[in-house]
Amino acid sequence: MIAINMIALGVAAHPDDLDFGASGTFAKWAKEGAECYYLICTNGCKGSDDPKMTEKKLIKIRREEQIRAGKVIGLKGVFFLDHNDTELVADLKLKKEIVRHIRRLRPDVVVTLDPTMVYSKSRGYVNHTDHRAAGQAAMDAVFPLARDRLTFKELEKEGLKPHKVKSLYLINFDDHNEVVDITGTINQKIRALECHASQISKESLGWVRKRSQLAAKGKRYKYAEAFVRLNMR
Numbered sequence: 001m002i003a004i005n006m007i008a009l010g011v012a013a014h015p016d017d018l019d020f021g022a023s024g025t026f027a028k029w030a031k032e033g034a035e036c037y038y039l040i041c042t043n044g045c046k047g048s049d050d051p052k053m054t055e056k057k058l059i060k061i062r063r064e065e066q067i068r069a070g071k072v073i074g075l076k077g078v079f080f081l082d083h084n085d086t087e088l089v090a091d092l093k094l095k096k097e098i099v100r101h102i103r104r105l106r107p108d109v110v111v112t113l114d115p116t117m118v119y120s121k122s123r124g125y126v127n128h129t130d131h132r133a134a135g136q137a138a139m140d141a142v143f144p145l146a147r148d149r150l151t152f153k154e155l156e157k158e159g160l161k162p163h164k165v166k167s168l169y170l171i172n173f174d175d176h177n178e179v180v181d182i183t184g185t186i187n188q189k190i191r192a193l194e195c196h197a198s199q200i201s202k203e204s205l206g207w208v209r210k211r212s213q214l215a216a217k218g219k220r221y222k223y224a225e226a227f228v229r230l231n232m233r
């Protein structure tokens, strides 16, 4: 159970990443009274096979899709850093942009993509370069960059004081130590994913339901999302 005044921030690479990996959990937290936000690092401008699609059109479409999905989930706000899709680098510039949001929003929990997930032999899968960069930058922003007063001193002058995040949740499909019951919000998750019409197929929604059932295997509930959870000391 989540504290009523909890603040949660999701940081990911593309519009739809957090809705695939964690929107059932965010919807649950929002229902329980938490203030929830997403920070999306890229504009998603490469995510289309449609020969008629342009980058400019796709950026607009994907931004609107994410804002609509955020409303379904009950987010208080969605922020975009607008880096170019596939070009995200976990450099100091990106880390500082994330620190700025952490120090402004002051989240108790940050949810991001596990940067240690590089590939999966069993699933024949290479994790997208932007996913790894966003996860790495968010992890470094949480610790130590947002926490330390002498890091980005100019932010303190703007009133953005250091902030210590209590828990870091990493989306990792192969490993976890935290399982969140999303039976009450799985339909919200599916509806949020349906907002990403430029990205999803009926097949991928079926796969999401199946994966959520697998995450709840051996539990008393039907659907779950799984994370690597770090309680920051």
Ligand SMILES: [Zn+2]
Residues within 6 Å of the ligand: 013, 014, 016, 017, 128, 131
């Ligand atoms: Zn992605």
